[in-house]
Every structure is written in C-alpha cells, then in structure tokens.
Amino acid sequence: MPEIRQRLTHCFASIFPNLSDDEIQSASHTSVANWDSLVTITLISVVEEEFNVSIPLEDFDNMVSFEQVLDRVWRRIENAS
Amino acid sequence: MKLVEALKILQGAPPTNAEELSVYLACGFLPLHLVTFIEAYLRQRLPDRQIAIETGIYGDLPGNLGKFKGAATCIGVVVFEWADFDSRLGLRSLGGWGPNVLADILINVQLRADSFLELLKDVSSSKSVVISMPSLPLPPVSYHPIEQASLWQLQLIQAVNDFAVSAAVIPNVKILNQWSLEMSSPLAERLDVKSELSSGFPYRTAHASRLAKMLARLIQSSQSKKGLITDLDDTFWRGLLGESGVMGISWSLERHSHIHALYQQLLRALSDSGVLIGVVSKNDPALVLEAFEREDLLMTHGRLFPFEVNWSAKSESVGRILQIWNVSPDSVVFVDDSPLELAEVKSVFPEMECLRFPRDDDQAAYILLEDLRDLFGKEFVFEEDAIRLDSIRSGAELRNQKMNGPSLEADFFLKQLEAELTLNLTYDASDERPLELINKTNQFNLNGKRMSKTELVSRMAAHNAFFLLVSYRDKYGPLGKVAVILGKVDSQRLNIDTWVMSCRAFSQRIEYKCLEYIFDELGISEITFDFKPTVRNRPLQEFLLKVFGAELRPTYTLDKETFSNHKPALYHTIKGLIHA
Numbered sequence: 002m003p004e005i006r007q008r009l010t011h012c013f014a015s016i017f018p019n020l021s022d023d024e025i026q027s028a029s030h031t032s033v034a035n036w037d038s039l040v041t042i043t044l045i046s047v048v049e050e051e052f053n054v055s056i057p058l059e060d061f062d063n064m065v066s067f068e069q070v071l072d073r074v075w076r077r078i079e080n081a082s
Numbered sequence: 083m084k085l086v087e088a089l090k091i092l093q094g095a096p097p098t099n100a101e102e103l104s105v106y107l108a109c110g111f112l113p114l115h116l117v118t119f120i121e122a123y124l125r126q127r128l129p130d131r132q133i134a135i136e137t138g139i140y141g142d143l144p145g146n147l148g149k150f151k152g153a154a155t156c157i158g159v160v161v162f163e164w165a166d167f168d169s170r171l172g173l174r175s176l177g178g179w180g181p182n183v184l185a186d187i188l189i190n191v192q193l194r195a196d197s198f199l200e201l202l203k204d205v206s207s208s209k210s211v212v213i214s215m216p217s218l219p220l221p222p223v224s225y226h227p228i229e230q231a232s233l234w235q236l237q238l239i240q241a242v243n244d245f246a247v248s249a250a251v252i253p254n255v256k257i258l259n260q261w262s263l264e265m266s267s268p269l270a271e272r273l274d275v276k277s278e279l280s281s282g283f284p285y286r287t288a289h290a291s292r293l294a295k296m297l298a299r300l301i302q303s304s305q306s307k308k309g310l311i312t313d314l315d316d317t318f319w320r321g322l323l324g325e326s327g328v329m330g331i332s333w334s335l336e337r338h339s340h341i342h343a344l345y346q347q348l349l350r351a352l353s354d355s356g357v358l359i360g361v362v363s364k365n366d367p368a369l370v371l372e373a374f375e376r377e378d379l380l381m382t383h384g385r386l387f388p389f390e391v392n393w394s395a396k397s398e399s400v401g402r403i404l405q406i407w408n409v410s411p412d413s414v415v416f417v418d419d420s421p422l423e424l425a426e427v428k429s430v431f432p433e434m435e436c437l438r439f440p441r442d443d444d445q446a447a448y449i450l451l452e453d454l455r456d457l458f459g460k461e462f463v464f465e466e467d468a469i470r471l472d473s474i475r476s477g478a479e480l481r482n483q484k485m486n487g488p489s490l491e492a493d494f495f496l497k498q499l500e501a502e503l504t505l506n507l508t509y510d511a512s513d514e515r516p517l518e519l520i521n522k523t524n525q526f527n528l529n530g531k532r533m534s535k536t537e538l539v540s541r542m543a544a545h546n547a548f549f550l551l552v553s554y555r556d557k558y559g560p561l562g563k564v565a566v567i568l569g570k571v572d573s574q575r576l577n578i579d580t581w582v583m584s585c586r587a588f589s590q591r592i593e594y595k596c597l598e599y600i601f602d603e604l605g606i607s608e609i610t611f612d613f614k615p616t617v618r619n620r621p622l623q624e625f626l627l628k629v630f631g632a633e634l635r636p637t638y639t640l641d642k643e644t645f646s647n648h649k650p651a652l653y654h655t656i657k658g659l660i661h662a
Contacts, residue, residue, distance in 0.1 A: 018093045038281075050084050051084075
C-alpha cells in the first residue's frame with residue numbers, strides 16, 4: 002500500500018504540479034480549484050497507464066479525492082492478483 | 083511517451099523571451115490528451131521555443147477549420163476521424179447502422195469530403211496544414227462478415243482516399259503517412275471505447291502519443307542528412323575483396339547476397355536525390371578500381387566521391403571526406419559492418435550517426451535501409467540536388483589546382499573562374515529552394531534562425547520586405563541557388579535578419595559581391611545584421627571578423643565606406659537580374 006500511495010502521489014503531481022506531497026494526500030475536487038471533470042479523466046488516464054489497470058466508467062463519479070482514487074486503484078490491483 | 087511524462091515535460095518552463103510557435107489543432111472530437119502529447123513532442127523538438135496550441139469547439143470540425151483560417155496562428159493540424167465525414171460512423175451518435183442507411187452514409191461522406199477539400203484549399207492559401215486521415219477502425223456498420231471487405235466499405239475508403247489525394251496536391255498541405263503510423267500503432271490498439279463514451283476522446287493514450295509524435299515531426303521536420311560514407315567489404319558487397327578477388331564478391335539472389343544489391347540500389351536513389359555518397363575502405367586501391375569496373379554494379383564509380391581506399395584509420399579517411407564535402411559530422415551517416423570500425427569513427431566524430439550493416443541478418447539490414455531512407459528524407463528534390471556531386475568534384479579539382487598550380491594567390495584562381503551571379507529580388511512562393519537553404523544551412527548562417535513556409539510567405543508580404551536569392555555558376559559548372567538574404571528596408575537602411583549561403587559556395591567571395599550589389603545598385607547606405615553565434619556558424623563569424631574586426635557582438639552596422647575599405651577584389655559578373 003505505501004508503494005501504491007507513493008506512485009499515486011507521483012501521478013497527482015504530474016497534474017497538480019503546485020501541490021506539495023502533503024497537500025496531494027488530502028486533495029479533493031472541493032479543495033483543489035482547477036479539479037474539474039476533464040482533470041478527472043486525465044487523472045484516470047494517467048493512473049490507468051501507471052498501474053496498468055482499467056477503471057470502469059461507473060467509478061469515475063466516485064473518484065474525486067486522493068483517498069477515493071487510492072481506494073479504487075487498490076481494489077483493481079487486488080482483483081487482478 | 084507516457085501521458086505522465088508528457089505532463090511533466092509541459093511543467094518545465096520554456097526559456098525566457100522564447101519565440102512562440104503557435105499551432106491550431108482542428109478536430110471534431112475532444113482533443114484532450116492529443117493536445118498534451120503534441121505540445122510535449124514539440125517542446126522536445128524545439129526546446130528554445132514557447133509552444134502554444136489553440137483548439138476549437140467539440141464536434142464541429144468544419145467550424146474549427148473556419149476558426150483556424152481567422153486565427154493568428156499559421157500552422158494547423160487537422161485530425162480527421164470517421165465521425166467527421168458522417169456522425170453515424172462514430173460511437174456517440176445513434177443514427178442507425180442498418181443496411182438501409184449505408185448508401186446514404188456513402189453519399190454523405192462524399193459530400194463532406196468535397197466540402198472539407200474546399201475549406202482546406204481556402205485555409206492553406208495562407209497557412210501550413212498537416213492532416214491526419216481517419217486512424218480508427220470503422221465501427222461495425224456493414225452487415226458483411228468482418229473478414230469480407232464489402233463493396234460499401236471499399237467505396238467508403240476510396241472516397242476518403244480520393245479526398246486525401248486531392249488534399250495532398252494542395253500547396254502547404256502535408257498528409258500523415260498512415261502506413262508509417264500502422265508500424266508503431268497497430269489498428270487494433272487505437273480505439274478507446276470507454277474514453278470515447280465518457281469524454282469524447284476516442285484514442286488510447288498510446289495511440290494518441292504515437293500519432294502526436296508523427297504530427298510533431300510533420301510540423302517541425304528534422305534536418306535531413308547530407309552525406310553517407312560507406313564501407314565496401316561486407317557492406318557495399320558481400321565478401322572481402324582482398325581475399326575473394328573481384329569475381330568473388332557478390333550482390334545477387336544466386337549468391338544469397340541480394341541485400342547488398344538493395345543497399346546499392348538505395349545508395350543510387352539517394353545519390354539521385356542529391357545525397358553525397360563517399361567510400362571509406364581498408365583495401366588495395368587498384369583492386370577496388372578493378373572491382374568498380376564490374377558492369378553489374380547498381381551504384382557506379384562515378385556516383386561515388388571521394389574514394390578513401392587505404393590502410394589508415396577510418397576516422398582519418400572520414401575526416402578527409404568531410405573536408406572535401408565541407409559538411410559537418412552531424413550531417414553525415416557512416417555505414418560499416420564492423421562494430422570496431424564504427425566505434426573508432428564514433429570516438430573521433432561523436433556527432434556522426436554511425437550505423438552497422440548487419441551482413442548476416444537480412445531482416446535487420448532491411449530495417450537499416452528503411453532507417454537510411456528516413457534519415458535522408460526530404461520533401462522536394464531540386465535542380466541543385468542533381469548538380470551537387472559535380473560541383474563538389476569541381477571544387478576538389480579547384481583546390482588541387484590551388485595547391486599544385488603555378489600561383490598560390492587566391493585572386494589568381496578567382497579571376498580565371500569566370501564566375502557569374504544571377505540575383506533574384508522577387509520572392510516566388512512556388513520556389514521551395516530558398517526555404518530549404520534557410521532551414522538546412524548551418525555554417526554560413528547569420529543566426530541559425532529557421533522558419534516555416536507560412537512564416538516566410540507572411541514575412542515577404544510586408545511592404546518593406548527585402549529578399550535576395552543568389553544563383554552561381556563558373557567555368558566548372560553551375561552551383562545553382564546558393565544564398566538567401568532576408569530583411570527589411572527602411573529608407574536607405576537595410577536590416578538583414580536572415581543570411582544563409584550553401585557551404586559549396588564558400589571561398590568564392592559571393593558574400594562580398596552580394597553586399598557590394600546592395601550598396602552600389604540598390605541605393606542602400608547602411609546595413610545592420612542581426613547576428614547570433616551558434617555552435618556551427620563559424621564561417622559566418624569569420625566573415626564578420628574580417629569585415630568588422632574586433633570581437634563578435636549581437637548587432638553589426640556596416641556603411642558603404644567601411645565596406646569599400648574592407649572588401650577584397652571581386653571578379654564576378656552579374657549575369658541575370660530578376661526584379662518585380
């Protein structure tokens with residue numbers, strides 16, 4: 002889990018370069034000003050590439066914070082193994 | 083390139099005061115990651131430029147083409163997909179896929195193609211356009227089994243291909259090579275259904291990246307190489323000449339050495355398009371001469387120059403060829419079958435592309451042929467390409483005469499050259515040679531500034547634009563169009579911001595004759611030069627130091643009197659003058 006958290010932080014940093022690692026851990030679409038639907042799609046594309054997973058469409062609406070994205074990625078990796 | 087890498091590249095700030103390259107991306111889908119990748123690849127190719135990409139409105143490609151026409155940007159990328167020709171060929175509309183709609187789709191595609199063609203003709207009259215034809219697989223519209231190419235599908239593809247053919251002949255339009263894209267991005271791995279349905283972006287990220295990479299290369303082409311130096315044994319032909327003898331070497335199907343015949347054929351084709359081909363071989367010179375008398379050679383002795391056949395280190399031979407060609411190592415490719423020889427040459431010329439001819443692996447050798455084609459790829463073949471080898475051969479003879487002749491005075495040789503210049507003061511947009519000179523010349527180049535066709539056309543449209551294209555010939559034959567000067571005239575002052583001259587024209591004092599003409603015949607009293615030193619423009623720097631002395635600085639101002647005091651004797655005749 003810590004390794005996944007670290008890689009996910011790296012993914013977030015590529016999209017939100019102005020956030021510190023600590024800010025990324027608590028980031029959500031309500032706390033980050035420019036986090037809109039297109040950013041969510043870009044974020045999911047980056048995450049899918051990084052972790053080689055496919056995140057279903059219905060999960061998109063529930064991936065609007067760092068913790069939620071981490072949770073979905075973790076579940077996908079668990080299901081795959 | 084992964085999406086995360088592209089995003090990281092975009093986070094880096096371009097240099098301050100970087101000149102902007104503005105590109106308009108017109109497509110009917112949401113451009114999303116395609117914009118990111120195009121910008122990232124352009125940033126990689128042009129680290130000194132600031133890249134700006136403008137996009138249009140989702141779902142309205144014709145409207146976006148119209149917006150591009152009105153936009154300030156002069157380079158456009160148009161990415162077509164099937165849905166742009168008929169929305170029923172996309173996944174986000176539900177207009178029906180039944181047999182009853184197929185004929186209507188076909189008619190609609192043809193109408194749309196005609197309309198796009200008119201828009202492209204209109205836009206490309208003042209802008210450069212790069213086009214990608216539909217790269218996604220067709221949706222399951224046709225009722226035929228998937229392995230059967232239906233008449234409808236063939237007609238549909240023909241309609242779109244006919245459109246591409248018509249677009250390809252429009253000046254300023256380049257079409258992305260779909261077969262080349264297929265090599266890096268297989269058709270089955272391009273469509274991202276989930277992304278198309280969720281956001282309207284239809285490409286998998288890997289496909290978007292590969293497509294963007296090719297588009298960026300079309301927007302900003304690489305400089306093609308100028309010369310190729312080849313080894314002979316087990317490269318140009320199969321076998322060791324010294325061991326097997328003249329009839330023992332081969333390049334034929336019968337002797338299982340046909341790949342060497344293909345290599346010779348490619349060298350001949352490159353030579354026909356103006357690439358210089360030289361030979362470096364550790365061999366007996368007399369034996370090599372004898373081998374080149376064989377009539378079945380595809381690349382004959384006369385097309386190769388110079389021959390460096392000796393037993394010395396290959397880097398020494400390569401160095402002599404570079405001197406004769408007067409080109410820099412990074413413009414040249416060296417091909418040899420021996421990793422040791424390649425490493426030796428590379429150690430002396432690290433900028434040179436050194437490629438191994440894999441003599442025992444036909445498949446790998448074939449890939450080498452493809453790579454060579456790419457390295458020497460060019461958009462046009464000019465008259466100058468056909469005479470390049472002869473002019474270099476003449477130049478070498480001239481140098482020999484200088485070394486061995488009765489007088490060592492440069493003037494003696496220049497005087498008997500019977501040099502003639504043709505000066506063209508009128509820019510003709512259909513002549514691509516000035517742009518080639520501007521974008522290929524490194525050594526005699528005022529500041530290393532490059533430009534696109536559209537930038538050049540736009541600059542020349544200004545009321546005070548100055549243009550001078552110089553052609554040269556002497557008793558040894560023509561060199562063709564060898565120099566370009568661009569600038570702006572303000573009353574009696576001329577500001578030159580682009581000045582390039584082919585390396586084949588060095589030492590003939592053409593640069594002095596140009597300035598003399600500008601001062602004496604055009605009524606200019608003062609010329610300023612926007613100079614910038616580059617790693618490669620040493621010959622230009624030396625010229626400035628000769629005229630101005632002292633040390634190099636960013637701007638030079640030259641008046642008629644100073645020039646008259648510094649110019650050497652000039653023996654050229656102005657033979658032709660083209661003026662609007």
